[in-house]
Amino acid sequence: MKNVRKLTEGAILIAAFTVLLLLTIYVPVIGVVVNLFLPLPFILFAAKNELKSIIVFVIVSLLISFITGTIFALPLTLAYGLTGAVMGYLLQKNKNRTTILISGSLVFLVNLVIQYIVTSAFFHFNIIDEMLKTIHDSLDMSSKMFTNMGQQQESKKVLDQFEKGIDQIKTLVPSLFVISSFIVVFFIQLLSLPILKRFGIKVENWKPMREISLPRSLLWYYLLAMLGNLLFHPETGTYLYNALQNLTYILQMFMVFQGLTFIFYFFYKRGSQKSFPILISVFTILIPLFLYIIGILGIIDLGFGLKGRSDKKK
Template sequence: MKNVRKLTEGAILLASFSVLLLLTIYVPLLGMIVNLFLAVPFMLFAAKNDGKSIFVFIIASLLLSFIVGSVMSLPLTLAYGTTGVVIGYLIQKQKNMGVLFIAGSLVFLVNLVIIYVSSIVLFKIDMITEMLDVMRESLNISADILKNFGNEEESKRVLEMFNNGLNLVKTLIPTLFVLSSFFIVFIMQLVSFPIIKRFGVKIEKWKSFKDITLPKSIMYYFLLTLILSMFMNPEEGTFWYMAIINMTYILQFLIVIQGFTFIFFFFEQKGISKAISITIAIAAFLIPIFLYIIGILGIIDLGFDLRKGLTKK
């Protein structure tokens, strides 16, 4: 009886996944939203079943996606399927939200890297490089138009600035992959968890944003990265240049997040409206210098544990 129930539940979830996959592939605009729900059937199944059953479910979903979609739908199924399965299994083991988020993000990141490398090795398609080349061509055309209007110096300056920007984007591909994984998994959990809760799956609540504190070791990694960049001064395009600049941007991002959480914590301690904190957060993205100030707050909070002092007071 138990096996029959498990088979029935698995079949229903696979059917639901097939509908979501079809909408994602064949209805482009709607698919951009629907794809965030692709992990829901996997989370639900993994939260209630053992490892062997989960493995069979994954294999069945890959076969089904090949039949319903095509070979091109397999990477999509693998990325969302494995991420959903890992999150669901950790829910079953009653892990906290931080573990669910980090584990899900890492699994999704690995999938992104595999898909990107596979597209280059198997199909000789580098989507990011091709996109940057198209943008460069557009810039060259725009520069030629400016030259025709007699603005040759201005066109050279603008072209050089944009080319430097595109080169930086290419260098920061690993950082973009990491941040994209964090963002996608965060949104995925945001839309999926309310659904799976309705099916009787218990999930711990997120910590309040103000209570999030990153490990102090992040500050030491950041300082070490800055020291390495100063003393090594690697040439642009080398492995060490890419490694250091990507580590710097990722760590800066985490320190800024720490700064934001401290602002929300400080304002609540002082009884100031949360709307002010949200306004400051929005303004920081519009006025870049504010991000540097918030980053400094993040470093000070990590280094000197400002929250502890405020809590005591």
């Protein structure tokens, strides 16, 4: 009886996944949102079943996705299916949300990197190069328009700035992979976990943003990365240059996150409306100046323990 129930539940969840997968592939507009729900059937199944059954569920879903969505559906199933299976299994083991977020992000990142390598090596298609080529083509068109309008000097200045930006994107590809993986899995959690509660799966609530504090060791890593840039002055394009740039960039994002936690703490202590820190968070994402200010605030908070000092004063 138990096996029959498990088979029935598995079949229903695979059918639900297939519908979501087809919507993602064939209806691009809706698929942008729907793809974030692809791991949900895997999370639901993995949260209630043993490891052997989870592995069988993933294999069957791969076969079904190949039949219904062709070979192009397999990368999606691998990335979102394995991520969902790991998240669900960790939920079954009563792990906290932070552990689930980090583990899910690492699984998604590994899938992302492997698929990037495979498409580049075997299909001779590099999505990063194609994207940068499109940007180059747009810049060339804009440059010609400026030249025809008699603003050749201004065109050259703008073009040089954009070229530097494109070179920076090439350097930061590893960081962009890491950050995008964390963002995707964060939204998967955000959308999926409330639904899981409806199915009777125990889900730990997030800590309030104001109570989160990153390890102080991250500050030392950040300072060491900055010091490495100052001492070694690595040449652009070298392995050391790329490594230091990516490390610095990721750690900067951690400092910004820590700064935002202090903003939420500050407004909470003053009894202000919740909309204020949310607005500041949005401005931080959209406006570079805010990004630097909040990052500096995060460094000060980690280094001097601003939250702890405020509590002691009270």
